[in-house]
Amino acid sequence: MSNKIETIDVNLHYGDFHALKDISLGIPENSVTALIGPSGCGKSTYLRLFNRMNDLIPETRITGKVLLDGENIYKIKATKIDALRRNVGMVFQKPNPFPKSIFENVAYGLRVNGITDKSFIEGQVEKTLHQAALWDEVKDKLKKSAFELSGGQQQRLCIARALAIEPSIILMDEPASALDPISTGKIEDLIFELKSEFTIVIVTHNMQQAGRVSDYTGFFYLGSLIEFGKTRKIFTNPSKQETENYISGRFG
Amino acid sequence: MTFPESNDRRKKIGQAVMFGVSKGISYGIVALLFLILFFIIKQGIGVISWEFLTAMPTDGMTKGGIYPAIIGTLYLVGGSMLFAFPVGVMAGIYVNEYAVSGPMKRFINMMTNNLAGVPSIIFGLFGMALFVNQMGFGASILAGSLTLGLLALPIVIRTTEESLKSVDDTFRQASYALGGSKLYTIRKVVLPIALPNILTGLILAVGRVSGETAPILFTVAAYFLPRLPNSIMDQCMALPYHLYVISTSGTQIEASRPIAYGTAFVLVAIVLIVNILAALLRNYFGKKVKMN
Amino acid sequence: MRLRKITEPVFERLIKICGYSSGFIVLLIVIFLFKEGISFFNLSPVDEGSTLWVHNSNPVKELDAAQIKDIFDQKIDNWKAIGGNDQPIELFTLDELGEAFTAEQLGPKFEYLPKCIDSYMDSLPGAIGFFPEKQTVGLLKSAKEVEVDKVSFSTFISDTEWFPTSRPAARMGIMPLLLGTLLVSFFAILFALPLGLAASIYLAEIADDRVRKILKPIIELLAGIPSVVYGFFGLVVIVPFVQNTFNLPVGETALAGSIVLAIMALPTIITVSEDALRTTPRAMKEASLALGASQWQTIRKVIVPYAASGITAAAILGIGRAIGETMAALMVTGNSAIMPHSLLQPVRTIPATIAAELGEAPFGGLHFKALFALGCILFIITLIINLLVERVSAKRR
Numbered sequence: 001m002s003n004k005i006e007t008i009d010v011n012l013h014y015g016d017f018h019a020l021k022d023i024s025l026g027i028p029e030n031s032v033t034a035l036i037g038p039s040g041c042g043k044s045t046y047l048r049l050f051n052r053m054n055d056l057i058p059e060t061r062i063t064g065k066v067l068l069d070g071e072n073i074y075k076i077k078a079t080k081i082d083a084l085r086r087n088v089g090m091v092f093q094k095p096n097p098f099p100k101s102i103f104e105n106v107a108y109g110l111r112v113n114g115i116t117d118k119s120f121i122e123g124q125v126e127k128t129l130h131q132a133a134l135w136d137e138v139k140d141k142l143k144k145s146a147f148e149l150s151g152g153q154q155q156r157l158c159i160a161r162a163l164a165i166e167p168s169i170i171l172m173d174e175p176a177s178a179l180d181p182i183s184t185g186k187i188e189d190l191i192f193e194l195k196s197e198f199t200i201v202i203v204t205h206n207m208q209q210a211g212r213v214s215d216y217t218g219f220f221y222l223g224s225l226i227e228f229g230k231t232r233k234i235f236t237n238p239s240k241q242e243t244e245n246y247i248s249g250r251f252g
Numbered sequence: 253m254t255f256p257e258s259n260d261r262r263k264k265i266g267q268a269v270m271f272g273v274s275k276g277i278s279y280g281i282v283a284l285l286f287l288i289l290f291f292i293i294k295q296g297i298g299v300i301s302w303e304f305l306t307a308m309p310t311d312g313m314t315k316g317g318i319y320p321a322i323i324g325t326l327y328l329v330g331g332s333m334l335f336a337f338p339v340g341v342m343a344g345i346y347v348n349e350y351a352v353s354g355p356m357k358r359f360i361n362m363m364t365n366n367l368a369g370v371p372s373i374i375f376g377l378f379g380m381a382l383f384v385n386q387m388g389f390g391a392s393i394l395a396g397s398l399t400l401g402l403l404a405l406p407i408v409i410r411t412t413e414e415s416l417k418s419v420d421d422t423f424r425q426a427s428y429a430l431g432g433s434k435l436y437t438i439r440k441v442v443l444p445i446a447l448p449n450i451l452t453g454l455i456l457a458v459g460r461v462s463g464e465t466a467p468i469l470f471t472v473a474a475y476f477l478p479r480l481p482n483s484i485m486d487q488c489m490a491l492p493y494h495l496y497v498i499s500t501s502g503t504q505i506e507a508s509r510p511i512a513y514g515t516a517f518v519l520v521a522i523v524l525i526v527n528i529l530a531a532l533l534r535n536y537f538g539k540k541v542k543m544n
Numbered sequence: 545m546r547l548r549k550i551t552e553p554v555f556e557r558l559i560k561i562c563g564y565s566s567g568f569i570v571l572l573i574v575i576f577l578f579k580e581g582i583s584f585f586n587l588s589p590v591d592e593g594s595t596l597w598v599h600n601s602n603p604v605k606e607l608d609a610a611q612i613k614d615i616f617d618q619k620i621d622n623w624k625a626i627g628g629n630d631q632p633i634e635l636f637t638l639d640e641l642g643e644a645f646t647a648e649q650l651g652p653k654f655e656y657l658p659k660c661i662d663s664y665m666d667s668l669p670g671a672i673g674f675f676p677e678k679q680t681v682g683l684l685k686s687a688k689e690v691e692v693d694k695v696s697f698s699t700f701i702s703d704t705e706w707f708p709t710s711r712p713a714a715r716m717g718i719m720p721l722l723l724g725t726l727l728v729s730f731f732a733i734l735f736a737l738p739l740g741l742a743a744s745i746y747l748a749e750i751a752d753d754r755v756r757k758i759l760k761p762i763i764e765l766l767a768g769i770p771s772v773v774y775g776f777f778g779l780v781v782i783v784p785f786v787q788n789t790f791n792l793p794v795g796e797t798a799l800a801g802s803i804v805l806a807i808m809a810l811p812t813i814i815t816v817s818e819d820a821l822r823t824t825p826r827a828m829k830e831a832s833l834a835l836g837a838s839q840w841q842t843i844r845k846v847i848v849p850y851a852a853s854g855i856t857a858a859a860i861l862g863i864g865r866a867i868g869e870t871m872a873a874l875m876v877t878g879n880s881a882i883m884p885h886s887l888l889q890p891v892r893t894i895p896a897t898i899a900a901e902l903g904e905a906p907f908g909g910l911h912f913k914a915l916f917a918l919g920c921i922l923f924i925i926t927l928i929i930n931l932l933v934e935r936v937s938a939k940r941r
């Protein structure tokens with residue numbers, strides 16, 4: 001399988017703080033890659049490289065290459081950043097629907113990107129709500145505020161929101177950490193469903209979750225990538241001592 | 253999926269325009285402030301002289317100085333703070349240190365909010381009804397100071413409360429652990445740490461009070477009184493009222509314009525000094541407290 | 545040590561008392577304001593001791609303040625218009641007696657005055673007489689006293705004229721003042737809100753930290769300038785500007801008031817809405833940007849809606865400030881208590897009315913009490929505004 005994303009010798013500094021150190025890693029297409037590691041080790045920072053979210057933080061310096069479909073996304077013209085972000089969906093730790101109706105939340109990405117065809121938007125909203133396994137629960141209250149949904153529903157709505165503009169990559173930063181076990185299970189099922197169509201990168205704190213949903217796992221520690229490989233291999237037979245310590249819960 | 257590329261360009265342009273507009277408006281507002289200050293300073297500075305500040309008004313307030321108004325305002329500010337500062341600080345202590353959260357605390361906060369929102373003319377009416385008439389103080393420095401003090405009270409309460417809130421709880425716990433009583437802890441530990449911020453609040457309250465006109469209209473202010481007050485039961489002149497009088501209701505409005513500009517200048521100078529002082533105090537002590 | 549055992553409880557008691565001071569003061573304000581304000585109602589709009597008389601044959605028994613003023617302004621000149629017989633109204637004041645009778649007839653100490661009045665009134669079936677002092681008139685045989693309707697809350701609220709010094713009967717309708725206040729405040733917010741919102745967006749979302757740290761205190765300085773200085777600035781700059789721009793006979797207009805009050809409301813609106821905008825979670829902004837939205841789209845479609853209740857609170861607070869503002873309104877709005885129908889005419893606000901008239905109103909009299917009643921109305925309005933703000937900002941929590 002080819003690599004959808006590839007980072008080569010990436011370093012990232014927040015001011016004086018060296019947050020990512022020489023990360024070189026390929027993320028395979030149409031698979032789920034989990035990023036694990038103790039908190040503060042740079043997982044989120046790494047994830048946010050792929051849609052250039054770190055650009056928004058002042059005094060951030062990035063060196064190295066981040067290739068997406070072979071193109072260095074830090075060398076593209078500024079006008080192409082919107083297109084990049086359309087291609088890379090993102091789901092956050094806490095559900096964060098917009099202060100709008102359920103329908104408008106899903107339609108948001110279409111509207112801000114200049115899609116005006118009403119019936120197309122309606123179709124797309126319905127399709128993605130189905131994809132996010134939320135349609136049956138919300139089909140009668142699309143006009144209601146998204147804040148009226150439960151936490152788990154809100155998070156699936158956020159996934160639907162990301163799916164609506166048909167990205168090829170979905171970044172998930174601890175998407176289930178604020179949810180109860182049942183909602184978490186639904187999100188995990190969803191991830192499993194989605195990987196045939198999307199390349200998914202998920203940050204997680206939860207070892208079992210990484211084991212359940214991912215095909216590949218990368219272990220980060222203090223800003224460095226310690227080990228990357230098939231999830232089964234990392235979890236059963238890690239080649240680095242730090243990885244083994246972390247997996248077996250001796251720190252982090 | 254394909255998106256219209258023109259939209260990305262339109263977004264960029266729209267953003268640039270709106271950012272420019274917001275920026276322009278913000279700087280416009282700042283420019284407006286400078287315009288007001290500059291205008292008053294430019295017109296007023298020529299009038300300011302030692303004599304202007306220390307002489308009595310003469311010739312129907314078209315000549316001479318504003319000495320009694322300055323002194324009157326000093327009296328009123330001093331008098332109002334004599335009331336508002338101790339009461340307000342103690343009220344702030346009560347709200348932050350004693351009142352357990354719940355309906356009572358919410359009630360007090362709501363009342364302080366309401367008091368802060370009462371228009372100053374209402375304070376004037378109230379001061380007239382209570383201090384001037386009911387309590388028989390007549391139009392006097394006493395009545396005016398108390399009225400202004402009431403107006404300043406919520407400001408002092410609020411800043412005291414905020415200052416105390418920002419004192420880390422570990423200080424209190426450390427004192428309790430050493431056997432300090434609650435009041436002792438507040439007096440010896442909490443208040444000294446919070447004091448700079450409380451003083452900032454006091455200074456801002458002084459700034460506010462020195463410019464208030466409506467509350468003193470009927471409680472103390474004298475239209476024209478070219479002498480210094482003899483006692484706190486005397487009426488006095490005051491800077492803001494003086495400015496109002498000579499700019500609107502004198503018989504020789506045009507002739508007294510220079511005096512008006514000079515008075516406005518003094519008022520604006522007070523505001524600037526007060527704000528700079530507060531900012532300095534905040535900066536200076538802000539660092540010191542953090543080091544503790 | 546023992547001393548402290550005694551002083552501490554005393555101090556703590558004192559602290560507690562002070563803690564309740566704001567509640568206590570609000571209560572006192574309410575009591576004193578409403579005591580005077582409410583006693584205004586059920587007073588007669590005619591000065592105490594003054595009386596109005598009509599001819600015995602006149603079927604009119606009762607008049608209200610508006611009718612009396614119209615009669616004496618000669619806007620009503622026939623009794624028919626107010627339910628009487630079809631005959632012209634003849635105004636009769638004491639001055640006319642001096643012409644109709646000689647000093648001898650009136651007596652050296654005016655002791656024959658009642659008799660003269662009586663005979664004079666008798667000859668004029670359409671007359672209405674106004675006598676400031678009852679004693680001098682005594683009881684008349686030819687005429688009867690007209691009852692004057694008391695000031696009622698409904699006339700206070702609905703009467704469209706504010707003319708507290710009008711004689712024989714004062715007109716005290718709050719309508720022109722209330723509308724004047726609302727007009728000036730409404731337009732002040734209409735000017736200030738878009739500007740303030742734009743500035744708060746710039747400070748909260750666009751400007752970098754360094755710029756913001758400089759701009760913010762400068763804008764807050766606007767709030768520190770005394771209202772009388774704004775009034776003065778308005779008087780010497782805004783008023784002539786308005787006058788010249790619109791070619792008006794006078795520049796002191798509702799528009800000038802709105803402009804000055806708008807400037808004064810800016811810092812409140814900016815600070816409160818900036819705080820509200822800042823509460824938008826970072827992740828929510830990022831979610832929008834991650835969907836390809838521009839920063840401006842994010843501001844317009846996510847951040848502003850998220851902060852909507854805070855921005856509403858800012859607007860309401862701003863209106864409250866404008867409604868209660870006294871000195872600036874007094875100095876630039878021109879103070880004419882007529883029903884406003886244009887921004888380019890002088891108006892008079894409630895606080896300005898109190899400030900301008902309380903000094904001249906005789907203590908404890910009708911006018912004095914009317915001004916306290918105005919104060920009550922103003923107080924109620926600000927109370928409602930405070931509650932609204934509380935309600936709106938409670939909603940977001």
Ligand SMILES: Nc1ncnc2c1ncn2[C@@H]1O[C@H](COP(=O)(O)OP(=O)(O)O)[C@@H](O)[C@H]1O
Nearest residue numbers: 014017019038039040041042043044045046057
């Ligand atoms: N905006 C920022 N400015 C400065 N340092 C940051 C910033 N964001 C994150 N960091 C630091 O970078 C390190 C990595 O953060 P992050 O990628 O969020 O870790 P993780 O997601 O693995 O918990 C942490 O030590 C964090 O303190």
Ligand SMILES: [Mg+2]
Nearest residue numbers: 043044045173
């Ligand atoms: Mg993280």
